[in-house]
Amino acid sequence: MEIGGIIAYLVSFAIMAGIYAVFCLGLNIQWGYTGLFNIGIAGFFCVGAYTSAMITTPKPTGIYAHYVHQILGLNLPFVFGLVGAAIVCGIIAFLIGIPTLRLGEDYLAIATLGIAETFRLIFNNEYWLANGPRGLIGLPQPLQGLVDPKSYNYVYLIIVVIVMVVVYLLIERAIRSPWGRVLRAVREDEISASMSGKDIFNFKMQALVFGSMVMGVGGALYAHYTIAISPEAFTPLYGTFIIWVMLMAGGSGNNKGAILGAYAIWAVWIGTKFMTDFLPYTLKARAPFIRFLLIGILLELILIYRPQGLLGEEKKVSKLIE
């Protein structure tokens, strides 16, 4: 492979890992700071991607309308897609939070798992909504006319990094505020936090909604990178499980760890792809599953031997405490 090919490969690697980093940051608000166990990230991933797709594409007309069904097509710029994805995911998180956040921590997990599977079923079976299993294709990419299509990925990498940094700064700002300290108090000890007059349900709900909005943005970034989306892209493996491994590896409760984990685990994931290239021919077709098996074992090892992850949590988050 000549040098240009390697750089192009690295750019696409950095884009995908950057998108996953946005998801990790969203999950970090929920799990890392508040202790909310959301295992339906794939659901928010899916809804974020579809929402942005429907906001930014025009509604099919003429002959295309026979082949492509979508309930909405607003043909608005990319930024509206990002914001719309965040808003819709926030609303869904709010609705999921109502029945579950007053109960034990496992209930949220079961409910989010259910909602992720349900969304996938709906997008797969309801053709009128977003074209069923065939999904939506030809999503617009922002600033497309700016450069030669061959080097467009550089532009998208800059967009992804900007979004990632903005999300990072936003969360850092929020976490270092009194609000963020309440989240950690809720995570550590609900009873003493509520004895200090904090409304546990409200704070959990805010963290759930905030984190899910970030995940919605991640879904939108993914959709406009791949240009084509279908329900099968949002499986529990690629949509939920790997993001959990990333956050646990990087260090939950640490935003730098969330980003580091995303890049590190994505590198491991890509690395194992090269490894499985050496497998005998008969096993090649099952290579992705062998790779996921390794990622699953990695998660178990992290949970037992290094639950704090690579970076671990910062104990002091207030600049007023030295």
Next chain:
Amino acid sequence: MAELIVYGIVLGGIIALGAIGLSLVYGIIGFANFAHGEFMTAGAYLALFMVTGVFSWIGIPDNTFGILSFGWRMVFAFPFSMAGVAFLAIFFDRVLYRKLRAKNSGPVMFAMSSLGTSFIIRMIIIIVWGSDYLFYRPGLMRPALEVPLGIKIRPDQIVILFIVFLLVGLLHVFLQDTKMGKAMRATADNMELALISGINTERIIIWTWGIGGALAAAGGILYGIDVQLHARMGWHFLIPLFAATILGSIGNIYGALVGGFAIGIAQQVSTAFLLPTYKLAVAFVIMILILLIRPQGIFGKG
């Protein structure tokens, strides 16, 4: 409609076998075991391995019992697979959950670890058997019997219900009349009190995993006999299992039995109005309704 209810009872019995184990684990060991669906898959595939592999190699005849779709091979494979998955569940407890207990990890860490376990089991099954739909006896015609009310039921399904009630009956006797069973109920009721009374909780945990795993395996095999085998079958059972467990109150095995039948019937009856693929969503919606109206379940204290 009567026919759908009968099919729902069959499906409900299978769900109940999984849900009882899930409820026991939840009540006694204290976390949501997201790998419980995969125990069902593991049981079904272990039986497949015995029926099509080991037993044909040993030379056990591949006959069927009259109008049923299985024969001696399945009769031997069934208890073997239940024992196999019981050991698998205990194995995961020894290598993973016991270590987390030793570190005093929070319940969510256990749940996350079980999520990892679920992916590990599923990936191994896909690597070994692939992700196609499989049958214990491919290409076999399975005629249905006509019974009153115009209901068509396959002889297999009657046997499935019989086995479900037999296993639940055995479990009932075990929990009511044996020392270990009583100790398990005591631990589910109040862990601290059980510890003070000198009950060895590590032994109880092993028994709980064993029973939970064995019942899940039975459920998986019965589903394989009734419908088909698929590497993701257990994952798709997970939401119905949790719905049944929560509906019947966590830790209550009779509740899980009732919950299983309720969810199974609701899922099958829904196919009269909805696409069959939405069965999972039906279980999910019921679960959300329970959480909103009565989160402690029908048998729970207020």
